[in-house]
Amino acid sequence: MVDLIKRAKELLESSAVKVVIGYEQGTGNKTRALFVEKTEDADKLIFDSRCIQNLAAYVTKKEVKEKGKMAIAATLPVMRSIIQLASEFQVNDNNLLVLGITPESNLIEFANLVEVETFVHQYQIEIDARNKEMLDKLAKMTSAERWKFWVDELAPCFKCYACRAACPMCYCSRCTVDFNQPQWIPVPSTELGNLEWHIMRAMHLTGRCIDCDACYNACPLSIPINLLTKRMLVDAKEHFGNYQPSLKGDNLMSTYKPDDKENFIQ
């Protein structure tokens, strides 16, 4: 990404931003996040199909924010996350500049978040065929079968919270699982406790999760926890309308709209 490197250098040189967040070559065939503060480091920036980590998870981190204005190399899911974060007052035009990477891998720079929003809204969030098939399969199960499926799938989770760390929406300084007065969700990894943790997580992400799969990709045990958030995406759409992250702040779950279908209570 020659354009990206060039633009990063310009931005840093002119002090328009203090840090550029992007990807670099990691160990093995993996890529990892790179925080460019010095012009010469910009040459390490790369972009290719392996760059699927959701970098938006970093823009709410104190350590990164403290550096000053940030620029971020943002793919479509990252841009969606940023709009959702902006609607939750976590980022704004004063502290973030978006260097968009289109699905065709072209670089576009946005003057402000409104432009990012307009761009993002050209695309619907679509669940891919493989996951859709899984959701259908789960929906067809009896509730006992489904319960067993999830107990089994979640049993190995040892609460490393890598999924939480990878998710841009999990920026809370105190997550419900860390709340200990009272300890609603038990700390040790137990059968029921694991269910509680993941149900809670899915609930908190409903109407906010932009379906980037970063949580699933981060999980060292490849537990398909993204199926939970995907299911919520489908359900929320059915009951409250289509989800698109939006700067209007009309959060899908917290905002009452007269045309909410709410057919589940009728």
Added chain:
Amino acid sequence: MSKIGVFVCHCGENISATVDCAKVAETAGTYDGVAFSVDYKYMCSDPGQNIIKNAIKEKGLTGVVVASCSPRMHEPTFRKACAEAGLNPFMCEMANLREHCSWVHEKNEATTEKAIDLVRILVEKVKYNHSLNEIKVPVTKTALVIGGGIAGIQASLDIANTGHKVILIERDPSIGGHMSQLSETFPTLDCSQCILTPRMVEVAQHPNITLYTYAELESLEGFIGNFKAKIRRKSKSIDEKLCTGCGQCTTKCPVKKIPSEFNEGLGKRTAIYVPFPQAVPNKPVIDRGNCTYYIKGKCKVCEIVCPTGAIRFDQEDQIMEVEVGAIVVATGFTVKQPDFFPEYGYGKYADVITGLQFERLASASGPTLGEIRRPSDGKIPEKIVFLACAGSRDPAKGIPYCSKICCMYIAKHAMLYQHKVHGGKSYVFYMDIRAGGKQYEEFVRRAIEDDGVNYIRGRVSKIYEKNGKLIVSGADTLLNAMPVEIEADMVVLATAGVANEGAEELAQKMHISYDPYKFFAEAHPKLKPVETNTAGIFLAGACQAPRDIPESVAMASGAAVKVAGLFSQDELTREPIIAVVNRQAPPVYSSCVGCFLCVSACPYQAIEKEEIKNRNGEVIKLVAKVNPGLCQGCGTCVAFCRTKSIDIQGYTHEQMYTEVMALLNEY
């Protein structure tokens, strides 16, 4: 260490019939922290309350659990008893053994076990209770009255005369409502306009009343004593300050064929119009949907003829925000139109009219100057038929209720007809004559006996036209359902009184409830007829159910007293059961991350953003803050907050968790 007192009530036999109260008290006495435990026949009685008070004083209790009826019933009683004994009233909890246990279960072991569980939950909870203080909120001593019919007029005047300010908003260009359309009124046959107009003028001139006509409620926020209402003042397209009401514009306006709403379509009006000569205010509005200028872009005749230059084509709707402490809803009702009745020709016969249209025909200020002439050809009808219960009391039509006013106004109509058309014949088809009310029965008897109106008990199945006559065919149920056919010149339908269009939407804006027919719901059918379930919002007149004038006025005065009572206090006391967003020591300040999803989730707009600043006045954090005056303690925000930064006082996470764990026998 907690010292908790448990007081188990028998409620006569209401609880003790199925629950072993002595066992409940005995078991509770064994719990950690319980210092005193007793059962008694009536805890709410004076001796019962004294047991509580004495125990608090003698044992030095730090918390009280009363195991009795629903807190809705006696929470205030027991809290007060605790307070009198020197214990903070919010250290008192109630276990609902009656509604939640004894009334719904058989007498057996398990029922007593459940009662014990209910007590244990609260014993554990009360250990985490904290002393709370009641919240005082100021009262804005201005009332908003919505709807300027007779009910709204009366309520406004009554409130204004107690010395408080009133803002009256009316949707139409003039106040007056349906009463201004009526000819004469039962049971005294005095002229409606003559008794109404002085009141309308009084409203306009009263120093305490601000009148906004052509105005509607846009939105409502807040709560009793402290409402914020947005009012949409629809553009009248004139500058009311300049307009003198000379009427040049209305005489010259070239669009003259618009059916007049005031005359129920029997007369015509212009596009710039005053609905009727006695309108208050007596200033015109432009009906933009019919004005040539707004449709075609040219005309402006009114602007040319207006001597004071008061016409404003570019005037826009204005949204005004007002603060009020109480609201009286008096938006009235409406009547079904003939097109609702397939059996009576779907409104296609010009001479089948509604009762309200008849009022206009009989009115001296109406389109026929008070002569009863039929709409089709202006002939005076020699035979006229009145149909009661057109739509009303007809479950098949979705209106099972009685519209209440029709029996009376039909008798009035028939009487007026007989007085005006000598030698005319009038018939009334009725199901029952409902004339309950002072002088009402006498009034109907007069119509029958003195004025010779023919009352036929029975329903009309069909009306059709034949040789220029309306054939009314029905059955006389007093004569064994003998078929009756009357060749009439005109038919008047007493069409059902129904809720206004938009009533549902208005109710939702104000968060008040309504019945299945969209009439606004009173808080109690007998004991709270003018209150709604939303504190500070009252009802008057036909918006609650079809009502006649005396009832509407009585309700309005009732509602006005409620408002005046509220305004007699400077402050209202509210329970401290409200949400609080935590505050912590720097550098954290609060676990709130400022996502403000709680702001949109709160149904009472009670959550604000608070800037936390450092010593230099720089904003270092933006966090949520609950306005204690607005919060209703519903708990929506608590469920929403992912960081668990919000607690409801008296129902904290800690307390709820403890209750659940106590139930799971973890204690």
